[in-house]
Each structure stands twice: as structure tokens, then as C-alpha cells.
Amino acid sequence: MSRVNPGADVVQREAQAMRRMTESLVEDLSENVPVDQVTSAVGAAHKRFAGTPIREFVPILVERIVRSELADPDPTVRVPAPSVRATVAAPEPVARHEVPGARGRASRRVVVPLSLGAIAVVAAVVAGLVLLPGGAQTPAAAPVAPATVVRGVVGSEKMAFFADERVVRVLADNGIAVEVEPAGSRQIATSVDLDRYDFAFPSSSPAAERIQRARAITAKYTPFSSPIAIATFRPIAELLTAAGVITPGPVASFDMNRYLELAAGGVQWDDLPGNTTYPVAKNILVSTTDPRSSNSAAMYLSIASYVANDHTIVRGATAEAHVLPALSKLFLAQGYTDNSSEGPFNQYLSNGMGPTPLVCIYEAQFVEAAAAGRITPDMVLTYPTPTVLSSHTLVPLTRTGDTIGRLLTDDPELRRLAAEHGFRTGDTAQFSAVAAAHDVPVVADLIDIVDVPAYDTLERLLDGVANSYN
Known part of the structure; x- marks a missing residue:
């Protein structure tokens, strides 16, 4: 960058x-x-x-x-915003036999901007003090080795997880303070300067694969995942139920085939019979992020391409050319789109169904928002049929980056906290318990899942949609 x-x-x-x-x-x-x-x-x-x-x-x-x-x-x-920058030793480069193919970096000292959590950890260690209410100080029980600061670039939907003080504490117990910066998953794979980081953590395996190819890295970790979902509101769900798009039930489903029929025909909301709740002259479209930079839009494109290709994974130039016009229309008709999945979802949470009656999200975002008390009774989570599972894949770039991958995968407390942030960790019962505790109806066992297209095919489809913007 x-x-x-x-x-x-x-x-x-x-x-x-x-x-x-x-x-x-x-x-x-x-x-x-x-x-x-x-x-x-x-x-x-x-x-x-x-x-x-x-x-x-x-x-x-x-x-x-x-x-x-x-x-x-x-x-x-309240703790004031930090204005200091701490000087720390950069992690040692990864030995090629430890993380096969990882590109090493010369050992150097760098100036790293630290988050509140990281500053708290490093400051307490360096000072050897514990701060008490009222500003009193007491000596720490015993000297602690300085925390190793590990830098990562991650999909924005994981920022809240890394900012969670409980996560910071677990990592600190392992001698690590993580400093993360957000970026769109496709940005991470294509335009971010990864030499500045110890790990890259995009939200999909295709983006991770691109990083691995470019840097000749074979190591990777997939500590958690989240299926693509569509968030809407109860009045909209009732309209689309009558239109044959949504099937209500304990967990509502969103028929992508019927939706693509309406989108292809340019059907507007005020065209729906008996529509008195949302009679606006706008196309019936799911709001997404920008497919040129964001993973959630790429996953949504994967679903739409499968359905548009007669329920077959797109392979080859003929199939790509067949589906591109329909795919491009889904994005071009939206107008401005955000580069981050946080953007449209925050608008959904804050502004209601007026601007965003339908929004493509990660299931984890809805569950996490429910845990934070931001989901209202009229908000509805639906699952597109079919959907795709977005596998959040960490690519280690240094030895300490590899340590983060192993901790996120193996540490039971970090897995539990990931589930509390709405991610699926492989423990279905744990995830279902979190969702139930916050009254979010979820699909416990995902069945109607399709694979994303091959890496090169997905890139060509994304490039084709991107070219249609011009």
C-alpha cells in the first residue's frame, strides 16, 4: 500500500x-x-x-x-485515544522449512502503531506496573517477557473479533499482541503491500489461494467460516413470500432462482401486486459490496453464477460469457457500493428498509449484531438457496504469523470467542448455542451449499463485472 x-x-x-x-x-x-x-x-x-x-x-x-x-x-x-507510537522489534522471518514457501524478511526494528489493547499489553509489560482505579500504581506480581507484536491485514468483518478485549487477553497470555488493519479480501490479495504484515486473513479461500500463489506459500489455516446470508425486514419478507422468493419457516430461505427471474425482468417493488408497504419505483435488488474489492460480493456472484448457469458451477469461456450479462446487471443497477461488508450492513442496521430492503451479508454479522443488541424484531435473516460457505483463511507470512494461525485454530478459548462473534468453528453445537442465546434462527447443519468457481474462473468473472462498470 x-x-x-x-x-x-x-x-x-x-x-x-x-x-x-x-x-x-x-x-x-x-x-x-x-x-x-x-x-x-x-x-x-x-x-x-x-x-x-x-x-x-x-x-x-x-x-x-x-x-x-x-x-x-x-x-x-474513559480511556483517551492514544497518540503514541511504540517501537518494537519486528518478528523474525519465517524459515522456509517451518512455513513452506513463505517469503522471509530481513530482521529489522520498525515503528508500529498499536491499538488500545496492544498498547495496554506492551505498556504494562514495559513499565512493570498495574494501573488501578484513580491512577494508583502497584508493582506487577512478576516481570513478564515483552509481548511480540504481530501485524495482520484482515477482512473488515473480523475487526470486532480482534478488538475484543477477551481475545486480546488470550493472545497476551501467549506472549502476543496483534495489530490488525482492515481491507477488502480482494484488495488483500491484489493490491495490499503484504511485506508490511506477518499474516494475511482474507474472508475466502480463493483470495488466500491467490496470495499463496503469488508468494509461493503452502501453509494456511481456516479457523472459522460463515455462510452468505441475506438480511431483510419483515414487511419485505412478506412481499417476497407472496412473490415466491422467500419461503418462511423456523429459518427463512431465499430462492435465488426466482430472485434472478425478477432481477432479469427488471421488476420493481411497486410492480408487486398488493404492495402497499414498500411501493417504490426501484428494482428488486440485493445490496452488496463492490465485487472489485470485497469478498462477500464475490461469494454472492458465485451463488448467482451457479444458478444462472443452470445450477452448474461455471467452467470454461462459453459458460462465463453466458452468465456475465446477468451477473453484471445485479451489480451495475445498484449504483454506489461499499468496499467493505461492514458498510451495507451498518446501513441496514441504522437506516431501516428504506435504503436497504435486502442486503447480502455474512451470517456471522447478523449473529454478532444480535449479541450486541442491535437486531430489532422486524429484522429477518434468510439463507439463499443455494448458498456458499465463506472460509476465512489465514495465510502466514512470517513465523509469528504462523503462530497466530495455529492459535486461532487450536486454542479452545479463541474458538469459543469466535463463535460468540458469530463465526462457525467446526463445533456446530457451540455455534448453535450462541445463536439460540440471542434468538437468532440459524441453519444448524448447512446442506444446500455449492462450491465457488475455480480460482481463475472466479477472477475472470469478477474482472468481467468490473469491466462493465466502465
Whole structure:
């Protein structure tokens, strides 16, 4: 990632996203927090990301900071945003016999910006002190070896997991402080400078495969996964039930074949018979992220391509040419799309069915939002039939990156916490218990799952859709 000034279009898109996010925060917090305090907090949080090269996720991160700060019931103990940068020793490069094919890096000392959790761990170790309420200090029980700071670039839907203080604590117990930055999965695989990181953690196996090919790495870990789902609202679900798209039940399903028929015919919401709840002159379309950069859109494209190809995985130039017009229409008709799966889902949570009556998400996002109390009774989770399982795949780039992969895969507490964030870890009972605890009806055993196209085919389909934007 080169540190360059963002272009005018990026600045404009960020400004629009910041305005929408600020309006949403003001509306959500207005009962307890004055408007000027909200806008001031947004401005202060926004300044913290000045100079950040990747801008797509800034509004999302600003919203999380502001919600966390202003929702604090006792502002007297709020921790101010850190403005320091800690100098730490970079991890040793991976020996080729430990992580086969991994590209080593010369040992060096670097200046690494640390998150609140990482700073807390490193500061406590360096000072040898424990801070108590009121600012009192007491000597630590025993000296602790400095934590190794491990840097990763991850899909944005995993940011909350790595920011969870319980996750930070488990990693600290293993002598590690993880510092992560978000990026779209396709960005991670194509344009991010991976020499800056110890591990790459995109949200799909095709993106991970591309990284492995480019860097001649064979090692990988798939600690958790999440199927693609479609979030909607009860009035919309009732309309689409009458239209034959949604089948209600304990777990609602979304018929992709019927949906593609409506999309291909350009059917609008106000064309649906008896529609008095959402009579708008807009095409019936699922809101997605940008397929040029985001994995969730690529997974959605995989589902649509399978259905459009007569329920057969796309293979070969003829099949690609056959499905591309239908696929392109699904994305072009949406207008502006975010680069991160957090974008459309946060709009769904904050703004209701007006702008986003249907949104493509990861199942994990819905479960995690329910655990945070952000799902209302009129919000409905549906599963497209068929769907795809997005396998979150970690590619280690250094020895310490390999350690993170092993910990996420093998540590029972990290697996439990991943389930609490809505991810499936292979323990079906554990995931189902989390979903049930938050009243989210989920498919316990996924059956109607299709494979994504081969890596090269998926890339050509994505490039074909991207070219249609021009």
C-alpha cells in the first residue's frame, strides 16, 4: 500500500459516508447525548485516521469509536485515544522449512502503531506496573517477557473479533499482541503491500489461494467460516413470500432462482401486486459490496453464477460469457457500493428498509449484531438457496504469523470467542448455542451449499463485472 493522497472520488465517497454515519449516530444517541457532543466526538475520532492510506473503512472505524465512547456509562473512566507510537522489534522471518514457501524478511526494528489493547499489553509489560482505579500504581506480581507484536491485514468483518478485549487477553497470555488493519479480501490479495504484515486473513479461500500463489506459500489455516446470508425486514419478507422468493419457516430461505427471474425482468417493488408497504419505483435488488474489492460480493456472484448457469458451477469461456450479462446487471443497477461488508450492513442496521430492503451479508454479522443488541424484531435473516460457505483463511507470512494461525485454530478459548462473534468453528453445537442465546434462527447443519468457481474462473468473472462498470 503506497502512502499517497486519496483521489477526489475517494474523498467525496468518504465525506458522504461520514455524513450518513453522523446522521445515524445523532438519531441513535439523541435521547442521551447532545448533538454537538456527537459531532465533536466524530470529528475527534476522524482526525485519528489522518494520513491513513486505505480510506474505505475509516467511517466504519470512526462509528465504532464514537459508539464505544458515548455509550460508556461512566465517562470519568474513559480511556483517551492514544497518540503514541511504540517501537518494537519486528518478528523474525519465517524459515522456509517451518512455513513452506513463505517469503522471509530481513530482521529489522520498525515503528508500529498499536491499538488500545496492544498498547495496554506492551505498556504494562514495559513499565512493570498495574494501573488501578484513580491512577494508583502497584508493582506487577512478576516481570513478564515483552509481548511480540504481530501485524495482520484482515477482512473488515473480523475487526470486532480482534478488538475484543477477551481475545486480546488470550493472545497476551501467549506472549502476543496483534495489530490488525482492515481491507477488502480482494484488495488483500491484489493490491495490499503484504511485506508490511506477518499474516494475511482474507474472508475466502480463493483470495488466500491467490496470495499463496503469488508468494509461493503452502501453509494456511481456516479457523472459522460463515455462510452468505441475506438480511431483510419483515414487511419485505412478506412481499417476497407472496412473490415466491422467500419461503418462511423456523429459518427463512431465499430462492435465488426466482430472485434472478425478477432481477432479469427488471421488476420493481411497486410492480408487486398488493404492495402497499414498500411501493417504490426501484428494482428488486440485493445490496452488496463492490465485487472489485470485497469478498462477500464475490461469494454472492458465485451463488448467482451457479444458478444462472443452470445450477452448474461455471467452467470454461462459453459458460462465463453466458452468465456475465446477468451477473453484471445485479451489480451495475445498484449504483454506489461499499468496499467493505461492514458498510451495507451498518446501513441496514441504522437506516431501516428504506435504503436497504435486502442486503447480502455474512451470517456471522447478523449473529454478532444480535449479541450486541442491535437486531430489532422486524429484522429477518434468510439463507439463499443455494448458498456458499465463506472460509476465512489465514495465510502466514512470517513465523509469528504462523503462530497466530495455529492459535486461532487450536486454542479452545479463541474458538469459543469466535463463535460468540458469530463465526462457525467446526463445533456446530457451540455455534448453535450462541445463536439460540440471542434468538437468532440459524441453519444448524448447512446442506444446500455449492462450491465457488475455480480460482481463475472466479477472477475472470469478477474482472468481467468490473469491466462493465466502465
